[in-house]
Amino acid sequence: MRVCLLAATGCLVLMLGGCASDAPKGPPREQISYLDTSAFDRNLSNSLGADLPEVVIPVQDKMTPVAIPERLNKWLSAVDANGGQIQVKEMPAVDANGKARGFPIALIGVAIEVVRHLYGKAEDKLYKPAARYDAELQVRTGPTGERIIEKVVMRRRDTQ
Numbered sequence: 489m490r491v492c493l494l495a496a497t498g499c500l501v502l503m504l505g506g507c508a509s510d511a512p513k514g515p516p517r518e519q520i521s522y523l524d525t526s527a528f529d530r531n532l533s534n535s536l537g538a539d540l541p542e543v544v545i546p547v548q549d550k551m552t553p554v555a556i557p558e559r560l561n562k563w564l565s566a567v568d569a570n571g572g573q574i575q576v577k578e579m580p581a582v583d584a585n586g587k588a589r590g591f592p593i594a595l596i597g598v599a600i601e602v603v604r605h606l607y608g609k610a611e612d613k614l615y616k617p618a619a620r621y622d623a624e625l626q627v628r629t630g631p632t633g634e635r636i637i638e639k640v641v642m643r644r645r646d647t648q
Contacts, residue, residue, distance in 0.1 A: 519544045522551075522640070524559050529614055532563065536617030536642060543621075545640040552635055553625060560640065562611075563618055570619035572645060579628040579638060620644055 513530065516538035520531045522545050535543045551557065553576060556564065564574055624641040 516540055518542065519546065521545070522547050522560060524557055529559065532642075533614045533617055536621060539620070539644065541644050543642045545642070547637050547639055550630075551637045553627060553637060556637075562615060563642075564623055564640075566615035566618035567621055567623045567642070572618070573622045574625070575622075576625045576627055579626050618642070 513534045516535040517531065518535070518540055520528065520535060520543060522528060532543065532545070545560075551560075568574055621642045622645055624643065626638045626641065627635045628638055630636045
């Protein structure tokens with residue numbers, strides 16, 4: 489009876505372990521739309537891990553530099569924690585017809601709160617590829633004067 493119980497427990501552990509395996513990785517991509525999902529994390533980690541020179545992250549929903557979602561902030565924090573630079577690049581503002589209104593482009597530093605406590609080894613592995621990259625937040629001024637992130641560009645740093 490005891491042997492059967494141990495055997496059943498062992499089978500259960502093996503079956504559950506198989507269910508907890510990593511999701512399959514797709515090919516690395518040079519552009520990954522931001523979605524607040526673990527799939528976004530896997531795709532970005534895979535693409536940065538492939539050592540692409542640049543990975544662009546278009547932002548579809550309204551996001552401001554002072555209200556960056558936690559998921560994206562973790563990526564920026566990984567860049568910062570590993571000596572990467574995070575900059576904001578002001579893009580020309582556009583009017584209702586999509587035409588540029590001629591604001592000058594300026595690079596300015598941005599303060600990003602560093603997430604000091606990643607949730608264990610799995611996340612350490614997930615964010616590790618960001619260690620070789622800098623990040624650029626490309627923002628524009630909206631019609632009511634608010635700054636809106638259009639995209640984030642992760643650019644590989646030259647290691648010499």
